[in-house]
Amino acid sequence: MARTRIISGLVGLVLLIGVLYMGSVVLGIVVSIIAAIGLYEFYNSISNTKGIHPIKIVGYLSIVPLFVLGLQSTGWYNIDLGIMTGISVCLIIFVSMASIVFGHKKYNIVDACATVFGIAYIPFLMSFLIMLRNMDNGNILIWLIFIGAWGTDTLAYTFGRLFGKRKIIPEISPKKTLAGALGGILGCTLLMVIYGIVVNNYFNLDITYFTLILLGLLCGVISQIGDWAASAIKRYVNVKDFGNIMPGHGGVLDRFDSILFVAPVIYYVLALFIK
Known part of the structure; x- marks a missing residue:
């Protein structure tokens, strides 16, 4: 197990160096993929053991802003972080609450709370990796x-x-x-x-x-x-x-x-x- 852990860690380090060297666009793509996997792990864990049913489509759509942050360094567009964050938060809340209204037979307020917590815990906090990479130096x-x-x-x-x-x-x-x-x-x-x-x-x-x-x-x-x-x-x-x-x-x-x-x-x- 120790040998497997060391080898896996070294492979991960090499991949990390490569991703960071290739710039914000690649980092944005990789962080988005990692966030999607992290959300899957989180939602899967709480749904399998506690009977909670996260609104997974809302969670996965919350990863889109990570792509946007990653591509911003290309100069194709310039989006104010505060505005993008505000729009994202509003959409997440609106769609989550709409889901417990129109999908009330499947989802409830606990499911919506678990969904939003997963988004705040994983994609939102991971976004700071990309924002830091976009800073000077x-x-x-x-x-x-x-x-x-x-x-x-x-x-x-x-x-x-x-x-x-x-x-x-x-x-x-x-x-x-x-x-x-x-x-x-x-x-x-x-x-x-x-x-x-x-x-x-x-x-x-x-x-x-x-x-x-x-x-x-x-x-x-x-x-x-x-x-x-x-x-x-x-x-x-x-x-x-x-x-x-x-x-x-x-x-x-x-x-x-x-x-x-x-x-x-x-x-x-x-x-x-x-x-």
Whole structure:
């Protein structure tokens, strides 16, 4: 299992580097596909175990704005993010509520709420990957998301194995320890500072130490909350993994749970502190 996990992880890393190198259009397409798979995993999990019937067509249509964001870098059009977000939210609410009216024999308000939550949790949060890539120097800055998510996860696991004794929330995630959590936060902060020094020196960026430390602390915390939140959902629906698309890693949501939370944090901190 460990060998399968390592091989699968290396293949995924190579694909990730290729996708990010090829630009926003390819990233938009890939993120849209990943979001669709993530929605399928989420809707499938809650419908199979809790008898909830998400309005899946509404969920899958919510992925269209991701394509729009990805193609925006081509210069074919320019859409205000606020307007596009507002229109998307209104349409999602209107169509979901219309579904429980005209399809009242199949759907109810719980189904509509589950549908909208899935959209907010997966496509909406994933959209920040594309928006960050569309920023100036986005091809460099986007790596902060993966450092913040996977760096925290790796260092939390390492510190937990070496020093972990006191459990944090064993009812949700029995292997997570206080030492692991603190190690993940401190490790993430260190990785952010190191990456910032490298890109400042070699790519003429100007990310301040304050910004890097703030990113490290925030991502070190929020990344682990994202991981625990996914674990809480899996506990509720009584599944070990959301899927098995990545051998040794589970499904899309199992691998991207932290990234979903880290991406908007990185985007807004950089938008506020980098001019």
